[in-house]
Amino acid sequence: MHSKKQVPVKYYVGIDVGSASVRAALVDEFGTVVAHADQPIQIWEPQPDHYEQSSADIWAACCLVTKKVVCGIDASQIRGVGFDATCSLVVVDKHFQPLAVNSEGQNYRNVIMWMDHRAVSQVKRISATQHRVLSYVGGVMSVEMQPPKLLWIKENLQESCWEKAGYFFDLPDFLSWKATGVTARSLCTVVCKWTYTSDGGWDDTFWKMIGLEDLVKDNYEKIGNHVLSPGESVGKGLTPEAAKDLGLPEGIAVAASLIDAHAGGLGVIGADVKGHNLPCENQPITSRLAMICGTSSCHMGVSETPIFVPGVWGPYFSAMVPGLWLNEGGQSATGKLIDHVVRGHVAFPELQSKAAASAHSIYTYLNSHLDLIKKSLPVGFLTVDLHVWPDFHGNRSPLTDLTLKGMVVGLTLSRGLDELALIYLATIQAIALGTRHILETMQAAGHRINTLFLCGGLSKNPLFVQMHADVTGKPVVLSKEVESVLVGAAILGACASGDFASIQEAMAKMGKIGRVVQPNHEHKRFYDKKYEVFLKLVEHQREYRSIMNSL
Numbered sequence: 411m412h413s414k415k416q417v418p419v420k421y422y423v424g425i426d427v428g429s430a431s432v433r434a435a436l437v438d439e440f441g442t443v444v445a446h447a448d449q450p451i452q453i454w455e456p457q458p459d460h461y462e463q464s465s466a467d468i469w470a471a472c473c474l475v476t477k478k479v480v481c482g483i484d485a486s487q488i489r490g491v492g493f494d495a496t497c498s499l500v501v502v503d504k505h506f507q508p509l510a511v512n513s514e515g516q517n518y519r520n521v522i523m524w525m526d527h528r529a530v531s532q533v534k535r536i537s538a539t540q541h542r543v544l545s546y547v548g549g550v551m552s553v554e555m556q557p558p559k560l561l562w563i564k565e566n567l568q569e570s571c572w573e574k575a576g577y578f579f580d581l582p583d584f585l586s587w588k589a590t591g592v593t594a595r596s597l598c599t600v601v602c603k604w605t606y607t608s609d610g611g612w613d614d615t616f617w618k619m620i621g622l623e624d625l626v627k628d629n630y631e632k633i634g635n636h637v638l639s640p641g642e643s644v645g646k647g648l649t650p651e652a653a654k655d656l657g658l659p660e661g662i663a664v665a666a667s668l669i670d671a672h673a674g675g676l677g678v679i680g681a682d683v684k685g686h687n688l689p690c691e692n693q694p695i696t697s698r699l700a701m702i703c704g705t706s707s708c709h710m711g712v713s714e715t716p717i718f719v720p721g722v723w724g725p726y727f728s729a730m731v732p733g734l735w736l737n738e739g740g741q742s743a744t745g746k747l748i749d750h751v752v753r754g755h756v757a758f759p760e761l762q763s764k765a766a767a768s769a770h771s772i773y774t775y776l777n778s779h780l781d782l783i784k785k786s787l788p789v790g791f792l793t794v795d796l797h798v799w800p801d802f803h804g805n806r807s808p809l810t811d812l813t814l815k816g817m818v819v820g821l822t823l824s825r826g827l828d829e830l831a832l833i834y835l836a837t838i839q840a841i842a843l844g845t846r847h848i849l850e851t852m853q854a855a856g857h858r859i860n861t862l863f864l865c866g867g868l869s870k871n872p873l874f875v876q877m878h879a880d881v882t883g884k885p886v887v888l889s890k891e892v893e894s895v896l897v898g899a900a901i902l903g904a905c906a907s908g909d910f911a912s913i914q915e916a917m918a919k920m921g922k923i924g925r926v927v928q929p930n931h932e933h934k935r936f937y938d939k940k941y942e943v944f945l946k947l948v949e950h951q952r953e954y955r956s957i958m959n960s961l
Contacts, residue, residue, distance in 0.1 A: 420909055421488045423480065423658070424899030425472050426670055427495035427581060429453070429525065429705045432468060434475035435893055436483065437900035439909065441920030443891050447478035454519055456512055459530075461523035465500050465508055468521070468581070469588055469655070477657035489909055490663040491589065491648065491656075492641075492902030494673035494895060495581040496524045497603045499559045504576030511563065515570060521581065522559050525706070525742065527804070529558035530812060536561070541616045543605040548721045550810040554742070555603045556580065560622055572624075578633050580604070582667035589652045589664045592645035595634035596666045601726045602738065603669070604633060608727035611637075638666035639728060640676075641905035641913050665906035671738070672730045673898030674702035675710040678863040678889045679731070680917025686926050688885055690861040695731065699849065699859045701878075702895065703868035705746045707841070709739035709807070709848050711857050719855040721808030722848065732913055737857070739807035739848035744841050745868050747802055747816075751837045752776070757830040764827070777873045779831045789873070790839065790880060791936055796820035796832055798840035799947040808851040809948070817947050838874050842881035843937075843944040849882055863887045865894030872927075879929040881937045890922035897921065 420439040425432070433448040449471040454462040472493075480488060499522040501509045508520035522528070536551040536558055537544065544551060551558060556578070564572045579587065580599035587593050600606035605616060612633075614626050629635045638644060644664045653660040668676065679700040683691050690697040700710040712734040716725035724737035743750075752758060752772065765775035780789050802816035818833070849859065862884050868874045869888055879886045891897050901916045910916040 418484070418487050421483060422900040422903035422907065423476060423488060423491045424896040424903065425476060425491065425493050425585070426673065426895050426899055427451075427468055427472070427493070427585065428670060429496055429523070432471035432475055433893070433896060434472070434479045435896035435900060436479040437897055437920070439904065439920070441891065441897055441922050443893055443896065445479040446893060446896070447475040449475050453523065456514065459527035460512070461526040462511060462519040463498065463521035463523055464518045465502070465520055465584060466518055469585075472585065473655045473657070480657055485659045488658060488662060490665060490903030490905075490907035491658065492665040492899040492904075492906065493582055493585040493589070493667040494670045494899045494902075495585055495667065497554065497599065497669045498523045498581040499556050500579040500581055500584040501563070501571060501575055502577050502579070503574050506577065509571050509574055511567070511571060513567070524554050525803070526559070527553050527812065529553055529562040532558035532561040532565070533812070536620050539619050541613075541619055543607065543613050543616050545718060546605070546607060546725065547723050548719065548807070548810055550721070552723070552806065552810070553812055554806070557605060557620060557622070560625070561620060564622065564624075575632065580669075582669055583634070586644050586664055586667050589648055589656075590645040591649045593634065594636040594638050594644055594666065596640055596668065597637050598640045598668045598672055598729045600634055600637055601729045602672075602723065606637065639732060640666050640668050640672070640730070641902045642666045643906040663903065663906040663908070665902035668730070668898065668902060670895055671702040671708035671710065673902070674708075674865045674895040675700035675730050675898065676901055676913070676917060677891070677894035677896070677898030677921055678865045678887070679710065679712070679921075680914060681863070681887070681889065681921035681923050682918055683887065683923060686887075686923060688861055688887065688926065693860070695734070697858060697860050698863055699861070700863045700865070701845065703744055703864060703866040703874070705744070707741045707744040707845070707866075707868070709845065711737050711852055711859055713737070713857060717856045719808070719852050719857075721810045722852060723807070737852060739852065741800065741841060741844050742806045743800070743803040747800055747841070748834065748837055750802065752830065752834055755830045755833065756825045757827050760827055761830060773871055776831050776834050777871070779827060780835055780873070783828055783831065788930070788933060789835065790877065790933060792832055793836045793839060793940075796836045797940070797943050797947060798833070798836045799944070799951065800837065800840040800844055807848050814948065814951065817951060819947065835873070838877050839881065839940065840944065841874075842877040843941055845878060846882050846941060847944070859884075861885055861887060863889070865889050865892070875927050879927050880933050881941070883929050883931070883934060885929065886927040887923055888925045888927065890924035
C-alpha cells in the first residue's frame with residue numbers, strides 16, 4: 411500500500427490594530443486560529459475630545475506580535491498577510507516622516523484617532539453644504555470621517571502640519587504602505603471614510619466646496635489616486651525591510667486592507683449555517699447583519715442593490731463583500747460605555763475585590779450576581795424602573811447627533827453592589843435597544859434582515875448576547891473563533907496569496923459557526939415596552955434642550 415503524501419497546511423497572518431492594542435493571529439486555511447498575540451499601544455488625550463496615537467508605536471507593536479505568532483512555523487507555509495485597523499488618520503511629510511497633529515509639535519503623535527471629536531464645527535459646515543456625496547454617508551458628515559479632520563488640520567495647524575504634509579493615510583492603508591512601499595489605498599477606506607465613490611472616484615466639487623481644494627492638485631496624490639479592492643495583492647508583497655521587521659520572508663503577498671469592523675464582518679457574515687435551523691439558511695447573505703462589538707459597535711448589512719438609509723452610512727459598493735452594497739450603522743461607545751458605568755460606580759472597589767476572590771472577571775461576577783438577585787423574575791425584568799439612554803459620546807446611528815448625551819432614569823440613594831449590577835444590566839439593555847433602533851431604521855429603508863452575527867470582545871459576554879437576541883427578537887450567531895476580526899484580516903491575506911478564487915470562497919471556508927443564541931419570545935412584550943420608553947428618553951432630551959436653548 412502506498413501512503414498519500416501529506417500536503418503541508420497553508421497559513422495566513424492577520425494583523426488587527428484596535429483602539430488600545432495591536433493583535434496578530436496565525437490562521438490556517440480552514441479558519442482556525444493557531445497562534446495569537448497582542449500588544450498594547452499608546453493613546454494620548456492632550457485635551458477633552460482629542461485622541462492621538464503614534465504610527466511608529468503602532469508599527470512596532472505590529473512587528474512584535476507578528477514575530478510571536480509565526481515563531482517556530484516553517485516560513486514556506488505562510489502564504490499571505492492581511493491588515494485591518496481603526497479608521498484613524500495618519501499624517502506624514504513628503505519623506506514619509508511623521509508630522510504632529512497637535513499644537514505641541516510632538517511629531518511622533520501623528521495619528522488623529524477615529525474617536526477624536528475635535529472637528530465638530532467642521533462637521534457642521536461640511537454637512538450644511540448638502541453636497542451629493544453626503545447621500546452615501548446617511549446624509550450627514552460624521553466626525554469619525556476624514557474630511558472634517560483634514561479641514562481641522564488646515565484651519566488649526568496650517569504651517570506646522572498642513573503645508574508640510576506629503577500624505578494623509580487611513581491607518582489600514584498606512585500599514586499596507588509600510589509593508590509594501592506602495593501608496594495604494596483600499597476601496598474600503600476611501601469609500602467609507604473619505605467620500606470616494608466606486609462609480610465616480612473623487613469629486614473635485616466636494617473638496618473645493620469645503621475649502622480643501624489643495625487636495626485636488628497632483629491628481630489627489632496626497633490622499634490616494636491608486637485604489638485597490640480589499641484582498642487584492644499590493645505591489646510585490648513584503649519589502650525586505652518590512653519582512654525583517656515582521657519576521658517574515660520577503661515577497662509574501664500583502665492584501666489591500668480593511669477597516670477593523672469590516673474585517674470582523676468578513677470573518678463572520680459568510681459562514682456556512684447549514685444544520686442550525688436558522689432563518690437565514692438557504693437565504694442570501696443579505697438576510698444577515700454582522701455586528702462587531704468592542705470599544706464601539708458597528709452594524710454591517712449588505713444588499714444587492716443600493717439602499718439609502720437615513721442616518722446610516724453607505725451604501726458603499728464592494729467596501730466589504732465584493733459585488734454587494736454595504737450599509738454601516740454604529741454606536742460610538744459600547745464596551746467603553748459599559749466600562750465607564752461600572753468603573754465609575756461607588757461600589758466598584760467592592761466588585762473588584764469580590765470578583766478577584768472568586769477568580770472571575772468583574773463581568774462574569776456581575777452576571778452571577780444578577781442571577782442571585784433576580785429571585786423568580788427573568789434577569790432582564792429587573793430594570794422595569796431603570797432606563798438608560800446610551801449616547802454618552804453622541805449618536806452615530808440612526809440619529810447622527812453628536813450633541814446627544816447619556817441619560818439614566820430611575821436612580822435611588824442606594825449605593826451597593828445590587829445597584830451596580832442593575833445599572834450594568836440597564837446599560838447593556840440600552841445598547842441592545844440602540845441596535846434595535848438601527849435595525850428597524852435599516853428594515854424600513856428596504857433591508858430584510860432575520861439573523862444577527864456577533865463578534866468582538868463583547869460577544870464573549872453571555873448577558874450582552876442574550877439581551878441582543880431578546881431585545882431584537884432575532885437569533886444571534888456566534889463564530890467558532892472569537893477573534894473574527896483577525897480571521898477576517900487573514901481572509902484578506904488568503905485572497906492576496908491566490909489560494910482562493912474570491913473573498914466569498916474564502917469567507918465560506920474560513921468562517922465557522924460556534925454557537926447560536928435564540929431569543930426568548932415570552933419576553934417580547936416587556937422589551938417592546940422598554941423600547942417605547944427608550945424612544946421617549948431621546949424625545950424628552952430634545953424637549954428640555956429646546957427649552958434651555960430658548961434662554
